[in-house]
Amino acid sequence: MVTQATALDDILVIIPALNEAATIGRVIQTLQTVGLSRIRVVDNGSRDRTPEIAADAGADVIYEPIKGYGQACWRGLQGVDSDIEWILFCDADGSDDLSQLPELLAQRADFDFILGNRRGTAAGRGNLTPVQNFGNGLASTLIYWGWGYRYHDLGPLRLIRRRAIEQIQMRDRGFGWTVEMQARAVECELQICELPVNYRPRQGGQSKISGTLSGSVKAGTIILITLAVLYARTFDVRTFDAQTLRETPAPHHLNSKLQNSAPPPGDRIHEHPPENISENSPPPPWINRLLLGLSTVFLICGAVWSLPHGDFLNEPTAVPQFWWGMGAMGVGFVLAWGLRSVTASWFWGVAIATRIVLLAMHPGDDIWRYLWEGYIQTQGFSPYDYAPNAEILAPLRTAWWSQINHPDVSAIYPPVTQFGFRLLASLAPSVLLFKAALTAADLGICWLLSQRFGYLATLLYAWNPLVIYSFAGGGHYDSWFLLPVVAAWLWFERPYARSLTPVPPLFHWLGSAFLIGVSIAVKWISLPILSFLAWQSLRRGKGMLMVGVVLMGLMPLVVSALPFCNLQACPLIPTGSVFVNYGRSADLIPYWVADIWPPSRWENWLYAIPLGLVVVWLLLRTRQFGQFAEWYVIGLLVLSPIVHGWYFTWLVPFGVASRNLGIRLVSLSAFIYFALPHRIALDNPSWVLTQSERWSLWLPFVIGVFWTALSQTFSQRSLRQSSASFRSM
Secondary structure, eight states: OOOTTSOOTTEEEEEEESSOTTTHHHHHHHHHHHTOOOEEEEEOSOSSSHHHHHHHTTOEEEEOOSOOHHHHHHHHTTTOOTTOOEEEEOOSSSOBOGGGHHHHHTTTTTOSEEEEEGGGSHHHHHHSOHHHHHHHHHHHHHHHHHHSOOOOOOOSOEEEEHHHHHHHTOOOOSTTHHHHHHHHHHHTTOOEEEEEOOBOOOSSSOOSSTTSHHHHHHHHHHHHHHHHHHHHHTOOTTOOOGGGGOSOOOOOOTTSTTTTSOOOGGGTTOOOOOTTSOTTSOOOHHHHHHHHHHHHHHHHHHHHHHTTOOOTTTOTTHHHHHHHHHHHHHHHHHHHTTOSOOOHHHHHHHHHHHHHHHHTSOOOTHHHHHHHHHHHHHTTOOTTTOOTTOGGGGGGOOTTGGGOSSTTSOOOSOHHHHHHHHHHHHHOOOHHHHHHHHHHHHHHHHHHHHHHHOHHHHHHHHTOHHHHIIIIISOOTHHHHHHHHHHHHHHHOOGGGSSSSSOOOHHHHHHHHHHHHHHHTTOGGGHHHHHHHHHHHHHTTOHHHHHHHHHHHHHHHHHHHGGGOOSSOOOSSOTTOHHHHHOOBSOSHHHHHHHHOGGGGGOGGGGHHHHHHHHHHHHHHOOOHHHHHHHHHHHHHHHOSBOOGGGGGGTHHHHHHHOOHHHHHHHHHGGGGGHHHHHHHTTOOOOOOOHHHHHHHHHHHHHHHHHHHHHHHHHHHHHHHHHHHHHHO
């Protein structure tokens, strides 16, 4: 074991520096106190006295005019004396606790690469900014997923053998230098050691990265891109690793006899092929890895880009920047369509990371109503009795009260939702708490879908930018009603429920009905789905079962409504509301009808009639829960006078099974909706999409839905013809 008494003349210290005159002298002196005399400062274009102070302190100063942390480090490695065996990198800002260097130096006999782990001490974790802590954790996790080695920090304090860094062959010249070194060290099978070290706030000067939001975003993006490039470089296109395909298969279309059946164990490596790839000629595995890496980078970078741009109604630049971020996430989402497999860790890592990023985003304006309605319940007032602007509630107004939308309208959310709001508000009327609760339900949906359909198919939901923004970013409560609907669907629709006989167990009927009832008591739109279960039980000649289904489905709503109702009134729906009766937002068919028949513009109730006809038609035509629910929601959206962008998330869970092209496309085009709040920020009060905006939002959805419907029709027709030919033979 080499001890501190060993001569340290074979160690070269490299310190990249940019405008660090306030600290560079003390850093050099501390290094000299430890016994390190060969110190090289790489000045990266300082405009202060950094190079002069470093030279006066006894360091060798060289100049690198091209900006970049990696560029400066690379310059420092040029022209190194032949007797140098070790390279020590440290920062020039005084944040590294160099008094702990003897502990690192003592490990030289046993390791090739020795790093200081700032997150390994309480002081270190406390002095790292939240952005640094998150970024280090994310990058370390991605390295673990990609290379199988668990780092804990990307800290700058690191000691590496000279021959090891020559073996690594560093290529990055920017802020990806540290992450490339760590990933490549694993590839090169170096002996690696991390030691806990203290970390201090910078001792002077100004941070170029973690001290600014733009710098943090830029550094994070560079690190993610670096990891993606490194991961792509590890692919060997000449070999095929069967382990990369060990994944649950994606489902066939709803009309397949095997849609929800569990696959035989021997078939678990066969993935549902993307539409543009031949099943008979699978692509080499490196393509899957490349798509996976690029998809991850675009999704996470897009989320990070969108993070500061959530105040759509007040900041004129918010929506355009948000569109850029969502566009990047959309690219990652589309790339994921081509994947042949995905591991559980990668599936959950990206799903959770993107949602965590957007939890910190400024929410949509709905959430202020959620907070308000929960808060006034804790003060003894019913949100059904008083609109937010009621004078009796004036003493309760909070700092965010002015952000509540439609302040003259009392509560429209069903009673179970109100209990949820009250529970959260009793803990704290906090935006982050509410968004976390909504995101938890969202992740619950991810889990349910992945358990039935596999991780690959569930990417349509879990990595969907519209879903990720709507719940984690915008803070819309729709995940609360979707979770019990999805649970009811998957609980009811099992292989034995494919025909009118045999009958599923009674517990499944009533359990699914109860879950639908919970969903109804969270959001009214689930009510027609209960009619599907009731009708299916009646079709099987089970009249008493139908009664039980209806009673079980209505029970959650009735029980939860009791505290808000009495014998004289039950004001759960503000039927006199101007918003409910006349409101319009991004509508499709009602907009066309109003062009032809203007009086319909003021009669929203009219569209309940065609929607009822759609429900009846679906009851007669469909046999499967998921199929009914999907087409009911499609009908609801195209007929509804009020459509918000996040309403399209109602379809996405069912798209995991049906692979409906329209659902995929509208997950991207729905972001055009945010042109409406953008106009408000520009002092344009018009809440009406232009013709081009309306077509751009709806046309991809309509075309995709028709394409999927026609494809399924032709497939069924071909199957029937093939069966007839076989019987005739």
